[in-house]
Amino acid sequence: MRALRGLIGLFVDDGLLAVTLLGVLLGVGLLKEIRALDGSLALALLVTGTVAALLANVLRAATITKR
Amino acid sequence: MSVSMHAWSTIASAFLASSVEAVEALTVVLAVGVVRGWRSALLGTVGALALLAALVAVFGVALGSVRLTILQQVVGILLLLFGMRWLRKAMLRAAGVLGRHDEDAAFESQCRALGGDCAPLQSTRRRWDAVALITAFKAVTLEGIEVIIIVIGLGAVQGLLVEASLGALAACVLVAGAALILQRPLARVPENSLKLVVGIVMSAFGLFWFGEGIGLQWPYDDGAVLGLIAILTGATWLGIRVAARINGPAADAGVRGETP
Numbered sequence: 001m002r003a004l005r006g007l008i009g010l011f012v013d014d015g016l017l018a019v020t021l022l023g024v025l026l027g028v029g030l031l032k033e034i035r036a037l038d039g040s041l042a043l044a045l046l047v048t049g050t051v052a053a054l055l056a057n058v059l060r061a062a063t064i065t066k067r
Numbered sequence: 068m069s070v071s072m073h074a075w076s077t078i079a080s081a082f083l084a085s086s087v088e089a090v091e092a093l094t095v096v097l098a099v100g101v102v103r104g105w106r107s108a109l110l111g112t113v114g115a116l117a118l119l120a121a122l123v124a125v126f127g128v129a130l131g132s133v134r135l136t137i138l139q140q141v142v143g144i145l146l147l148l149f150g151m152r153w154l155r156k157a158m159l160r161a162a163g164v165l166g167r168h169d170e171d172a173a174f175e176s177q178c179r180a181l182g183g184d185c186a187p188l189q190s191t192r193r194r195w196d197a198v199a200l201i202t203a204f205k206a207v208t209l210e211g212i213e214v215i216i217i218v219i220g221l222g223a224v225q226g227l228l229v230e231a232s233l234g235a236l237a238a239c240v241l242v243a244g245a246a247l248i249l250q251r252p253l254a255r256v257p258e259n260s261l262k263l264v265v266g267i268v269m270s271a272f273g274l275f276w277f278g279e280g281i282g283l284q285w286p287y288d289d290g291a292v293l294g295l296i297a298i299l300t301g302a303t304w305l306g307i308r309v310a311a312r313i314n315g316p317a318a319d320a321g322v323r324g325e326t327p
Contacts, residue, residue, distance in 0.1 A: 054158075
């Protein structure tokens with residue numbers, strides 16, 4: 001169990017960031033699969049979604065630390 | 068983008084990322100060797116390296132039978148999670164929100180945890196030391212698994228596993244050689260800057276491979292990776308500036324002087 005936790009820890013530092021990123025990837029993948037998005041829109045959503053998730057998480061951490 | 072440029076960027080990325088992991092593993096092994104004796108520390112290290120070699124052999128064979136799109140998706144997700152994890156931490160450190168990683172402090176803390184004071188042992192211990200052996204084994208295994216993930220992530224999909232492995236191997240040999248000469252932690256390695264750069268590169272490759280894996284066509288094909296690196300670099304710079312401003316004026320001044 002500890003080994004598994006250590007292995008997951010290699011990819012996940014902040015659970016919220018990991019879940020948000022996986023949500024963006026899954027969402028774009030599903031929308032692409034059901035053809036609700038065309039290619040360039042899916043690319044834009046993929047890039048802006050992940051970058052926005054990172055920035056929001058970093059700024060949230062900075063705000064919490066400041067308090 | 069030519070094949071040789073791909074190969075060189077893969078070697079350089081694997082080298083930089085692996086050097087960070089090697090420095091972290093080395094700090095623990097040095098502390099174990101100094102406090103508890105070199106015999107058990109080196110045995111734990113050798114045992115971990117043997118386990119890692121076995122893992123590489125098993126995964127190397129298994130990767131050949133995985134469908135390319137599945138491989139691209141899985142590698143893309145893992146690289147993105149791994150890269151963003153590094154990038155987040157490096158951004159928070161650069162902004163002054165988190166304290167910077169200090170190998171000397173990590174070394175001293177590890178020495179204390181092992182019940183010593185970082186002073187070199189006067190005599191080599193001849194008896195086996197289970198704590199020393201397990202501590203060295205665990206540190207090298209965990210950091211080594213990260214190196215394997217980096218090598219597979221950067222090399223497997225492009226068919227550049229050998230090149231990525233060479234980059235990682237060169238980093239490990241260089242760090243081990245430097246430690247052998249200096250006999251102390253490599254505190255001057257700019258770990259945070261390396262993590263920023265490598266986090267950006269790994270996240271860019273992660274996004275690229277995931278997009279390819281779900282059937283998206285990137286503009287300019289492989290050249291899109293450079294565009295992704297540029298976008299992530301801009302976002303990183305912006306994130307550090309804003310986080311530093313939120314965190315306070317002192318941190319902001321620190322960022323101006325230290326952010327790469």
